[in-house]
Amino acid sequence: MKAEIIAVGTELLTGYVVNTNGAWLAQVLMDIGIATYYQETVGDNAQRMKDTLSLASSRSDLIIMMGGLGPTRDDISKEVMADFLQTELKVDANQLSRIEDYFERGHRKVSKHDYQQAWYIEGGQALPNDVGLALGSFYETENNQIFVLLPGPPFEMKAMVTQYLIPLLQAKHAENHGQVFDSDYLNFFGIGEASLADAIDDIVMDQSNPTIAMYSKPKLVTVRLTAAAETLEEAQALNQKVQDQILDRLNPYFIGQGQDYSLAQNVVDQLKKHKQSLAVAESLTGGLIAETLTQIPGASQVIKGAFVVYQVEAKENILGIDAETITQYTVYSHELVKDMALKSLQKCVSDLAIAVSGVAGPGPDQGVEAGTVYLAIADGKGYLESKCIHIDHKPRQTVREITCLEALNLVREYYTK
Amino acid sequence: MKAEIIAVGTELLTGYVVNTNGAWLAQVLMDIGIATYYQETVGDNAQRMKDTLSLASSRSDLIIMMGGLGPTRDDISKEVMADFLQTELKVDANQLSRIEDYFERGHRKVSKHDYQQAWYIEGGQALPNDVGLALGSFYETENNQIFVLLPGPPFEMKAMVTQYLIPLLQAKHAENHGQVFDSDYLNFFGIGEASLADAIDDIVMDQSNPTIAMYSKPKLVTVRLTAAAETLEEAQALNQKVQDQILDRLNPYFIGQGQDYSLAQNVVDQLKKHKQSLAVAESLTGGLIAETLTQIPGASQVIKGAFVVYQVEAKENILGIDAETITQYTVYSHELVKDMALKSLQKCVSDLAIAVSGVAGPGPDQGVEAGTVYLAIADGKGYLESKCIHIDHKPRQTVREITCLEALNLVREYYTK
Missing domain, CATH: 3.40.980.10 (MoaB/Mog-like domain)
Structure with a gap:
C-alpha cells in the first residue's frame, strides 16, 4: 500500500x-x-x-x-x-x-x-x-x-x-x-552505521522477511525489522528469530528495543532495576542531561538531583569544588570532572553521579578547542572514572547533545560491563 | 515570486x-x-x-x-x-x-x-x-x-x-x-492572538505596505511586517512607522524584535544590561529552564547556576529546604517555591533567583491536579513574589514548556514593571 x-x-x-x-x-x-x-x-x-x-x-x-x-x-x-x-x-x-x-x-x-x-x-x-x-x-x-x-x-x-x-x-x-505486519526497533549506541551494516551484512542478504532497514542519528543507530505473516504471532516469531541473530553479534552496543526507546530510558530503567539513584553535575550542557532524563515518566524515583554549574564561581559555591583544583588543572580537566562527580554524589546522597565540563563553542576557550569535553562517573564505593572526548567541527548545540548522550552512556556501561 | x-x-x-x-x-x-x-x-x-x-x-x-x-x-x-x-x-x-x-x-x-x-x-x-x-x-x-x-x-x-x-x-x-523587501518580527508574550489582533485591527486594515502577518505559539505571538520599496532604507522606514504604532499600544507585552528572538534571549539581555546574575531552582521542569537559558551564547556571564531538585529529599539535601516547610505546606505551595528561590539565591550568591514546583502530569499527584504550578522570584534586597498557575489539559512536556516560559517571564517583568 x-x-x-x-x-x-x-x-x-x-x-x-x-x-x-x-x-x-x-x-x-x-x-x-x-x-x-x-x-x-x-x-x-x-x-x-x-x-x-x-x-x-x-x-x-x-x-x-x-x-x-x-x-x-x-x-x-x-x-x-x-x-x-x-x-x-x-x-x-x-x-x-x-x-x-x-x-x-x-x-x-x-x-x-x-x-x-x-x-x-x-x-x-x-x-x-x-x-x-x-x-x-x-x-x-x-x-x-x-x-x-x-x-x-x-x-x-x-x-x-x-x-x-x-x-x-x-x-x-x-x-x-490476508497479511498482518509486525515491526521491531533495535537501538544501538557507540557503533557507526557502516560498521553495524558490515557486522550483519550476511544476515541482511540471507533473508527477505522480515525486511531490515537501518537509520542513524549522531551516536545512535536503529535497526528496524518488519515481518509479514498470516497472523501477528507468526510475524512476531519471524522478527524474533532475526533479532536474536543480530543481538548475538551486537549485544555490547544494544541499548533497548522500541521506536521511542532512548538512552535516557535505558538509564532510568537500569537505575530502577538496580534500585539505585543518580546525581548529575553539568557545565557546558547547562541542564540538558537532567532535562533529558526527567522527560522520562517515573524519572523522579531515581534522579536525585542535578547541579548546573556553568561559571567557575558556581563550581566552587554550589558544589564546593576546591579553588585550587581549578587553578592547578583548569575547568577542562579529568581532575575537575572527577571532583564534580564526587561532590554531587555527596550532596545528593546518591548511589551514582555523572559530571561533564567542556567547551561547547563556537570558539575555543582558554586555549582549549571547541568540542573538547571531559566526563566522569563515580559511585559511593570508590569507583571513579573519567574520559576526554573530542567532538570536532560541530555546532554548539550538537556538541551539547553529543555530550549528553556520552554522559548517559557512562551509566549504561557502568551497569553492563 | x-x-x-x-x-x-x-x-x-x-x-x-x-x-x-x-x-x-x-x-x-x-x-x-x-x-x-x-x-x-x-x-x-x-x-x-x-x-x-x-x-x-x-x-x-x-x-x-x-x-x-x-x-x-x-x-x-x-x-x-x-x-x-x-x-x-x-x-x-x-x-x-x-x-x-x-x-x-x-x-x-x-x-x-x-x-x-x-x-x-x-x-x-x-x-x-x-x-x-x-x-x-x-x-x-x-x-x-x-x-x-x-x-x-x-x-x-x-x-x-x-x-x-x-x-x-x-x-x-x-x-x-525594481523592488526590495524588508521584514521585521515583533514578539509578544502574555497576550492571546485574538486580543492582539483586536488591539491592532485598525492599523492592519489601514494599510497594505508593509503587510502584517500574525503567528502564535503557546504563550507567544509574533507579528511580521514586510515592506516593499525601491531601496532597503525606504522599506525599513515603512516598517519602522508601523512598528512604532503597534508598540505604542502593546509595549507591555513586547519582548523583543527578530525572527529568532526568544524570552530566554530577553532574560539574558536584561541581566547583562543590569549587570546582574540569576540562579534557578527547578522541580517539574527538571533542568529545562537552565537548558533554555544556556542555549543563548554568552549566558555563562549571567546565569550563576541551577539546581534540579526533583525529589523531596533533594529539596532538603541540595537546597536545604526545611523539612517542616514541606510537611506543613507540601511541595506544591507558595511557601515552598519562595523558599526554593531564596535558598538558591543564597547558595549561588546571585542577584536574582527563580523557582518552580508543580505537577507535570499525566495524572494528579497528592491530590493536586496535573498542570498546577507554583512559581517564585526573589532578589537579594527583600523582593519576593510567588504565583500559582493552572495549565489545563496539556501533555506533560507542554506543561513543562509553558512553566519554563512563565518562569522566564517573571524575570522579564521584574525588569520592566
Whole structure:
C-alpha cells in the first residue's frame, strides 16, 4: 500500500511551525507495513488543497490529510475533501453532544463553527477524538482507495491514529491481502552505521522477511525489522528469530528495543532495576542531561538531583569544588570532572553521579578547542572514572547533545560491563 | 515570486528525521518577500524526484531542492536536476582543490564519489559551501524560472542560504521588479492572538505596505511586517512607522524584535544590561529552564547556576529546604517555591533567583491536579513574589514548556514593571 501524507496549514507552509506530525505518522505506518511515498504541505487554500488531493489520488492508495478540522474560518479540510470525493458531510450525534457538554461546562456559548467539528465524511466513518473536539474521518472509495482526515494538533492526531486509525488499517490490510505486519526497533549506541551494516551484512542478504532497514542519528543507530505473516504471532516469531541473530553479534552496543526507546530510558530503567539513584553535575550542557532524563515518566524515583554549574564561581559555591583544583588543572580537566562527580554524589546522597565540563563553542576557550569535553562517573564505593572526548567541527548545540548522550552512556556501561 | 521547496531524502520521507529545513527556509524567503506555496518531501528515487520537479516547474517560479548532494550512492539530486534541465554537470576547480585538501589533511584517499561534491549545474553558478564539502547550485532558465540545489545538513544549508542565496535572490528581484523587501518580527508574550489582533485591527486594515502577518505559539505571538520599496532604507522606514504604532499600544507585552528572538534571549539581555546574575531552582521542569537559558551564547556571564531538585529529599539535601516547610505546606505551595528561590539565591550568591514546583502530569499527584504550578522570584534586597498557575489539559512536556516560559517571564517583568 502506497501512502501519501498531506499536511494542511499556512503556518506549516510558511515555516512558523515545524511539521513534526508527518515524520511521526510515516514511522507508525511503516510499522504496519505501509510505506509513505510522498509527503507535502499546502496552505489553507481550497483550490491548492483540491489540486493536491487530485494528484495524490492519481498515485497513492492511502491519502491522509492532517490539519484544518478546527472551528475557525480557515479550517476547510472537511469541506474540501467531501467536495473532492463528491459526497456530503454528516453530523455525528455523539460528538455533537460532547461539544455541547464541553461548552456548557465552560459556561460558553457554542458557535455555528464549533459544530463543524462534529462533521465527518458521509459514506465513511467518524474517527473519534478522545482528547479534543474535532472528529476525524475514514473513507474508502469503490476502488479501495482510502482517504483519511486527521486533526493537526500532535497530541490529538497521535491519540486518534494509535487508538482508531491503525487498527482500522490493519484490519483492511488483513481483509484485502490476508497479511498482518509486525515491526521491531533495535537501538544501538557507540557503533557507526557502516560498521553495524558490515557486522550483519550476511544476515541482511540471507533473508527477505522480515525486511531490515537501518537509520542513524549522531551516536545512535536503529535497526528496524518488519515481518509479514498470516497472523501477528507468526510475524512476531519471524522478527524474533532475526533479532536474536543480530543481538548475538551486537549485544555490547544494544541499548533497548522500541521506536521511542532512548538512552535516557535505558538509564532510568537500569537505575530502577538496580534500585539505585543518580546525581548529575553539568557545565557546558547547562541542564540538558537532567532535562533529558526527567522527560522520562517515573524519572523522579531515581534522579536525585542535578547541579548546573556553568561559571567557575558556581563550581566552587554550589558544589564546593576546591579553588585550587581549578587553578592547578583548569575547568577542562579529568581532575575537575572527577571532583564534580564526587561532590554531587555527596550532596545528593546518591548511589551514582555523572559530571561533564567542556567547551561547547563556537570558539575555543582558554586555549582549549571547541568540542573538547571531559566526563566522569563515580559511585559511593570508590569507583571513579573519567574520559576526554573530542567532538570536532560541530555546532554548539550538537556538541551539547553529543555530550549528553556520552554522559548517559557512562551509566549504561557502568551497569553492563 | 512563487516558491516551492522540495526536501529530498528517504530518511525524511519515512520519518526517521524531522524536516526542519523547510520551515526555516520558508521563513527566510518570506523575509525578502518570497512566498512559499508548496513544500514536499520525496525519497532518493530518480523518477519520483523528476516527477516532482516537473510538477513544481509547472506552477512555481523558484524551485529549491534540498538534500542529496553528498558523496554516497543515493545522493543523486545534481544528476536528476541536470537531466531535468537538459544540461550537464560541471566541476568547480576551487571546490575540487578544497576537497583534495580536506582529505589530504585527514590522510585519507579521495574516492570518485567525493569528487561529485564539486559539481554544479552547467549554465548556472556554483553556490559556495563554507562549512562543508558539497557545492550548491543556482540556475536560471530563459523564462526566468530559478532552480536551486542546497545541501541537506541544516548547518551547511543555512550558511549557504544566508551567505549566498539570499543576496542573489534579492539582486534578481531588484533587477526584475525594481523592488526590495524588508521584514521585521515583533514578539509578544502574555497576550492571546485574538486580543492582539483586536488591539491592532485598525492599523492592519489601514494599510497594505508593509503587510502584517500574525503567528502564535503557546504563550507567544509574533507579528511580521514586510515592506516593499525601491531601496532597503525606504522599506525599513515603512516598517519602522508601523512598528512604532503597534508598540505604542502593546509595549507591555513586547519582548523583543527578530525572527529568532526568544524570552530566554530577553532574560539574558536584561541581566547583562543590569549587570546582574540569576540562579534557578527547578522541580517539574527538571533542568529545562537552565537548558533554555544556556542555549543563548554568552549566558555563562549571567546565569550563576541551577539546581534540579526533583525529589523531596533533594529539596532538603541540595537546597536545604526545611523539612517542616514541606510537611506543613507540601511541595506544591507558595511557601515552598519562595523558599526554593531564596535558598538558591543564597547558595549561588546571585542577584536574582527563580523557582518552580508543580505537577507535570499525566495524572494528579497528592491530590493536586496535573498542570498546577507554583512559581517564585526573589532578589537579594527583600523582593519576593510567588504565583500559582493552572495549565489545563496539556501533555506533560507542554506543561513543562509553558512553566519554563512563565518562569522566564517573571524575570522579564521584574525588569520592566
